[in-house]
Amino acid sequence: MSLLKSFLLFIGLMACAVSxxxxxxxxxxxxxxxxNDLAKGKYAETEKQIGELVATGDPAVAxxxxxxxxxxxxxxxxxxxxxxxxxxxxGYALTDPLTLEPAGEAGRREVTKIKVNNKLRRVxxxxxxxxxxxxxxxQVRQAAAQAIFKAQDPEGIxxxxxxxxxxxxxxxxxxxxxxxxxxxxxxxxxxxxxxxAVRTLSDMGNRDALSLxxxxxxxxxxxxxxxxxxxxxxxxxxxxxxxAAQNIWYGLSLGSVLLLAAIxxxxxxxxxxxxxxxxxxxxxxxxxxxxxxxxxxxxxxxGLFDYSLFIALPLAFLASGLIGVAIERGVIRWLYGxxxxxxxxxxxxxxxxxxxxxxxxxxxxxxxxxxxxxSGAFEIGQMTIxxxxxxxxxxxxxxxxxLMLVLKKTPFGLxxxxxxxxxxxxxxxxxxxxxxxxxxxxxxxxxxxxxxVALSQIDNVSPNLGQGYxxxxxxxxxxxxxxxxxxxxxxxxxxxxxxxxxxxxxxxVLGKIFVLVIIILFIQKRPRGLFALKGRAVxx
Amino acid sequence: xxxxxxxxxxxxxxxxxxxxxxxxIILIPAGNLLVPEGSAFHVPNYALTLxxxxxxxALLALAVDLVWGYCGIxxxxxxxxxxxxGYAMGMYLMRQIGTRGVYGDPNLPDFMVFxxxxxxxxxxxGFDMFWFAALMVLLVPGFLxxxxxxxxxxxxxxxxxxSIITQAxxxALLLAFFRNDMGFGGNNGLTDFKDILxxxxxxxxxxxxxxxxxxxxxxxxxxxxxSITRSKLGKVLVAVRDAxxxxxxxxxxxxxxxxxxxxxxxMMAGIAGALYVPQVGIINPGEFDPANSxxxxxxxxxxxxxxxxxxxxxxxxxxxxxxxxTGALPDIWLFALGGLFVFVTLFxxxxxxxxxxxxxxxxxxxxxxQALEAGSGEAPDAPPHSPSAPANVTHATPAPKAxxxxxAE
Numbered sequence: 001m002s003l004l005k006s007f008l009l010f011i012g013l014m015a016c017a018v019s020x021x022x023x024x025x026x027x028x029x030x031x032x033x034x035x036n037d038l039a040k041g042k043y044a045e046t047e048k049q050i051g052e053l054v055a056t057g058d059p060a061v062a063x064x065x066x067x068x069x070x071x072x073x074x075x076x077x078x079x080x081x082x083x084x085x086x087x088x089x090x091g092y093a094l095t096d097p098l099t100l101e102p103a104g105e106a107g108r109r110e111v112t113k114i115k116v117n118n119k120l121r122r123v124x125x126x127x128x129x130x131x132x133x134x135x136x137x138x139q140v141r142q143a144a145a146q147a148i149f150k151a152q153d154p155e156g157i158x159x160x161x162x163x164x165x166x167x168x169x170x171x172x173x174x175x176x177x178x179x180x181x182x183x184x185x186x187x188x189x190x191x192x193x194x195x196x197a198v199r200t201l202s203d204m205g206n207r208d209a210l211s212l213x214x215x216x217x218x219x220x221x222x223x224x225x226x227x228x229x230x231x232x233x234x235x236x237x238x239x240x241x242x243x244a245a246q247n248i249w250y251g252l253s254l255g256s257v258l259l260l261a262a263i264x265x266x267x268x269x270x271x272x273x274x275x276x277x278x279x280x281x282x283x284x285x286x287x288x289x290x291x292x293x294x295x296x297x298x299x300x301x302x303g304l305f306d307y308s309l310f311i312a313l314p315l316a317f318l319a320s321g322l323i324g325v326a327i328e329r330g331v332i333r334w335l336y337g338x339x340x341x342x343x344x345x346x347x348x349x350x351x352x353x354x355x356x357x358x359x360x361x362x363x364x365x366x367x368x369x370x371x372x373x374x375s376g377a378f379e380i381g382q383m384t385i386x387x388x389x390x391x392x393x394x395x396x397x398x399x400x401x402x403l404m405l406v407l408k409k410t411p412f413g414l415x416x417x418x419x420x421x422x423x424x425x426x427x428x429x430x431x432x433x434x435x436x437x438x439x440x441x442x443x444x445x446x447x448x449x450x451x452x453v454a455l456s457q458i459d460n461v462s463p464n465l466g467q468g469y470x471x472x473x474x475x476x477x478x479x480x481x482x483x484x485x486x487x488x489x490x491x492x493x494x495x496x497x498x499x500x501x502x503x504x505x506x507x508x509v510l511g512k513i514f515v516l517v518i519i520i521l522f523i524q525k526r527p528r529g530l531f532a533l534k535g536r537a538v539x540x
Numbered sequence: 541x542x543x544x545x546x547x548x549x550x551x552x553x554x555x556x557x558x559x560x561x562x563x564x565i566i567l568i569p570a571g572n573l574l575v576p577e578g579s580a581f582h583v584p585n586y587a588l589t590l591x592x593x594x595x596x597x598a599l600l601a602l603a604v605d606l607v608w609g610y611c612g613i614x615x616x617x618x619x620x621x622x623x624x625x626g627y628a629m630g631m632y633l634m635r636q637i638g639t640r641g642v643y644g645d646p647n648l649p650d651f652m653v654f655x656x657x658x659x660x661x662x663x664x665x666g667f668d669m670f671w672f673a674a675l676m677v678l679l680v681p682g683f684l685x686x687x688x689x690x691x692x693x694x695x696x697x698x699x700x701x702x703s704i705i706t707q708a709x710x711x712a713l714l715l716a717f718f719r720n721d722m723g724f725g726g727n728n729g730l731t732d733f734k735d736i737l738x739x740x741x742x743x744x745x746x747x748x749x750x751x752x753x754x755x756x757x758x759x760x761x762x763x764x765x766x767s768i769t770r771s772k773l774g775k776v777l778v779a780v781r782d783a784x785x786x787x788x789x790x791x792x793x794x795x796x797x798x799x800x801x802x803x804x805x806x807m808m809a810g811i812a813g814a815l816y817v818p819q820v821g822i823i824n825p826g827e828f829d830p831a832n833s834x835x836x837x838x839x840x841x842x843x844x845x846x847x848x849x850x851x852x853x854x855x856x857x858x859x860x861x862x863x864x865x866t867g868a869l870p871d872i873w874l875f876a877l878g879g880l881f882v883f884v885t886l887f888x889x890x891x892x893x894x895x896x897x898x899x900x901x902x903x904x905x906x907x908x909x910q911a912l913e914a915g916s917g918e919a920p921d922a923p924p925h926s927p928s929a930p931a932n933v934t935h936a937t938p939a940p941k942a943x944x945x946x947x948a949e
Binding site for chain 2: 275331334335339340341342343344345347348349350351352354355356358359467471474475478509510512513516517519520521523524525
C-alpha cells in the first residue's frame with residue numbers, strides 16, 4: 001500500500017509540475033485558507049476540509065494532501081499556518097504546501113503534526129486519485145487510472161465517471177474504462193454492471209486482467225461467475241498466443257546472433273570447403289576493434305560516441321579480413337584438399353590469436369558501451385522488444401542480403417562460385433583461383449569481424465568470446481547444409497527458435513543439450529544438411 | 541593362431557619400445573621407493589605422479605591414433621570417453637570415502653548431502669564394488685561409442701562432419717556434467733578421495749602401484765593395437781582410411797570395421813581416464829572440454845600419425861613441454877602449442893617418428909641401390925620393419941603404407 005501511496009505522490013507532483021507554476025501561483029493565495037483550515041483539529045473536520053480541497057479541482061493541492069497521508073503535514077502553533085515539514089537536525093525544515101518552496105525552519109516544539117487515521121487515509125487516497133484523474137497531462141491521468149485499477153478501489157468509480165465524461169484522449173479513456181471495470185467488480189453494484197465490467201476486462205486480455213478475473217471467479221457467483229470463467233479461458237488463449245510470439249521473437253533474436261556468427265563460416269566452410277577453427281577468433285577481433293574504437297572516441301571525441309559502431313564496422317571488417325587473408329596465404333593454401341589438417345592448423349592459429357589478445361588487452365572482460373539508440377525497449381501488444389535485439393536482427397538480415405548480393409551480382413561473386421563449382425575449369429577460363437581463394441577467405445573473415453561488432457553489444461568482450469560461438473556456428477552450417485547461404489539462414493533461425501521453445505521446459509543448458517543431440521541425430525538422417533548441394537559440386 | 545597373431549605384432553621397433561617401457565615401469569617406482577632421498581637417482585613423489593599422468597595421456601593418445609592414424613576417423617571427442625572412464629573410477633573412489641567425508645554420511649557423497657539429496661541415485665548403485673566400477677570404466681565409454689558410432693558410420697558420416705559431431709558430443713556432455721542435478725558433483729566434480737582397494741591413495745606405495753598399473757595398461761593396449769594394426773584387420777582399416785568407397789566396393793563392410801575399432805578405442809580412452817583420476821585426485825567436467833580432445837590429436841600428430849610408438853612419444857613430449865612451459869613461461873605456452881599445431885601440419889605431416897623412419901628407409905634404399913649398382917649383386921632383404929607384411933615388400937615403396945597417412949578424400 002505504501003508503494004501505491006508513493007506512486008500517487010509521484011503523480012501528484014507530476015501534476016503540479018505539468019499544470020505550470022503560473023497556474024499554481026495565481027491560485028495559491030485563494031487556496032491557502034483552505035489548506036490552513038486542515039489544522040482545525042478533529043478528524044471529521046479534516047475530512048470535510050479535504051472534501052472542499054478536492055472540490056476546487058486544482059491539482060496544486062495534491063502535494064499537501066499527499067503529505068497529510070504520509071504524516072508530513074504540520075501546522076505552526078504561533079499562526080496556525082500549515083506546512084510540509086521534514087526532520088532536519090534538531091528541528092524541522094518547512095516547505096510551503098502550495099508553492100513547494102522552502103519556508104524556513106522551525107523548532108521541535110513550534111510545530112504540531114496534523115493527525116490522520118485509517119479512514120482519513122482512504123479518503124485521501126481516492127481524493128488524490130480523482131485529483132490526478134483530472135490533471136492536464138494525459139500521462140498523469142493514465143497513471144492515475146492505472147493506480148485505481150491496481151487498487152480496485154470502488155470509491156474511485158465516481159471520480160472515474162466524472163473523468164470519463166471529460167476525457168478526450170482515446171488511449172487514456174480506455175485505461176480509465178478498464179480501471180472503472182476493475183473497481184466495479186470490487187464494489188456492490190448490480191450484476192448487469194459487473195457483466196459489462198467483465199466484458200471490458202476480457203477485451204483487455206493481459207495478465208493483470210487475468211489475475212483480477214480469477215479473483216472474481218472465486219468470489220462471485222451466478223452469471224458474473226460464468227462470464228468471468230469464459231473471459232478467463234479467452235484471455236488464457238490470447239496470452240498463450242502472445243507467449244508463443246514472444247518466444248519466436250527471442251528465437252529470431254538468438255537465431256540472428258547465430259546467423260551473424262555462422263555466416264562467415266558458411267563462406268569459408270561452405271563455399272571453400274575449408275574448416276576454419278579460428279573463425280570464432282575473427283569474431284573476437286571484431287569485438288575488440290569496437291572496444292578500441294570506443295576507447296579512442298571516449299578520449300578524443302566523446303561527441304561521436306553514438307556513431308562508434310558505424311566507425312567500427314568497416315575497421316572490424318578490414319582487421320579481421322586482413323588477418324584472414326594472411327592466414328589463407330600463410331597456412332591454409334598449403335593444406336587445400338587436406339581438411340583434417342586444415343582443422344588442426346587453424347585450431348593452432350585460434351590458440352595463438354587468443355593468447356595474443358590476452359597478452360595485449362588482458363584476460364578480463366572489456367567494457368563496450370551501447371550507443372543511445374541501442375538501449376531501451378518498447379512494447380507491442382504484450383511483447384517487450386529491446387532495441388539492441390531488434391537492431392541485431394535487422395543488422396543480421398542486412399549482412400545476409402549484402403552477402404547474397406555480393407555473391408550473386410558482382411564479378412567477384414561470379415568468380416567465387418565458379419571456383420567453388422569447378423576449380424580447374426575456372427582456372428582454364430582465366431580466373432586467378434589463388435587470388436579468389438584469398439579474397440573469399442578474407443570476405444568470410446571480414447564478415448566474422450562485423451559480426452563481432454554486433455556481438456560486442458550483447459556479449460562479454462573477452463579473449464574467449466569466439467570459443468563460445470564456434471561449435472554453435474558449425475552446428476548451424478552443418479545443419480543448414482554446406483555451400484548454401486539460404487541453408488545457413490534457415491538453419492540459424494530454426495536452431496534459435498527451437499532453443500528458445502525448449503528453454504522453458506528443459507532449462508537453458510538442458511535445452512542446448514537437446515538441440516545438440518537433435519542435430520547429431522539429424523546429421524545421421526541427412527548427412528549433408530537441410531539444403532544439400534546436388535549434382536557434380538558434391539563430388540568435388 | 542593366437543601366438544602367430546601376437547608374434548606378428550612384434551618387430552624391432554616394438555621390441556625397443558617394450559624394453560624401454562619395461563625399464564620405465566621397473567626403474568622409476570624403484571627410484572622413488574628404494575633409493576634414499578638424498579641420492580641423485582631418487583625420483584621425487586611429484587615426478588612419479590607426473591609421469592604416471594603422462595602414461596595415461598599416452599594411452600589416450602594411443603586410442604586416438606588407433607582410430608585416426610589407422611582408420612582415418614578424426615575424433616575431436618575422445619576426451620569424452622576419457623572423462624567418462626574417469627567419472628566411473630571417481631564414483632568408486634567417492635563411495636570408498638564412506639563416513640570419512642565432511643558430513644560423515646555412510647552412503648551419500650558430500651556433495652549430495654550438501655544438495656539435500658535423501659537417497660543415492662540409481663546410477664550410483666554398484667559403484668562401491670571395484671569390479672563393477674572397473675567394468676563400467678570399459679562399458680560406459682564403450683556403449684556410448686558403440687551407439688554413436690553405429691548411427692554415425694551406418695549413415696556414412698565421414699571426414700570433417702564426423703569430427704564436428706564428435707566435438708558436439710563432448711560439448712553436450714560438458715554442459716550436462718556441469719549441471720548439479722545430474723548427480724556427478726556439478727562444477728566441482730568428484731574429489732577428496734581417500735583410498736583405493738583399501739590402500740591409502742596418498743601413500744607412496746599406492747602411487748607407485750598406480751604408476752605401474754598405468755605402465756602395464758599402456759603396454760597391454762600397445763600390444764593389442766599393434767596386433768590389430770599388423771593383422772589382416774589392420775590392413776582393411778588402412779584401406780578404409782585411404783579409400784573408403786573403394787574398400788566398400790571390394791565387398792568389405794566398412795561400417796563394421798570402423799565401429800569395432802572405434803568402440804575399442806573408446807574403451808582404451810576410458811581405461812586411461814580411470815587410471816588418470818586416482819593419480820591427479822580429481823575429475824571435473826572440465827575434462828570434457830572440446831579443446832582437450834583437440835590437444836590429444838596434436839600429441840598424435842607431433843609423434844607421428846599412424847605410428848603407435850609415435851602417439852606415445854608425442855603425448856609424453858608435448859605434455860612434458862606443457863609442464864615446463866606452464867611453470868617457466870606461462871604466457872608463452874598457448875603460443876607454443878598453437879605454433880606446434882601449425883608447424884606440425886605444415887612441415888611435419890608424418891610426425892617425428894614417421895619422418896624419422898621415412899628418412900631411415902630412404903637412406904637404406906639408397907644404400908641398397910648403390911650396392912646393386914656397384915654390382916655386388918645380392919638381393920636386398922625385406923624392408924626393415926615389416927618382415928611379415930609381404931604386401932609392402934617392393935623396392936618402389938619408399939615407406940610402408942601404414943606409416944604414410946593420407947586423408948580419405
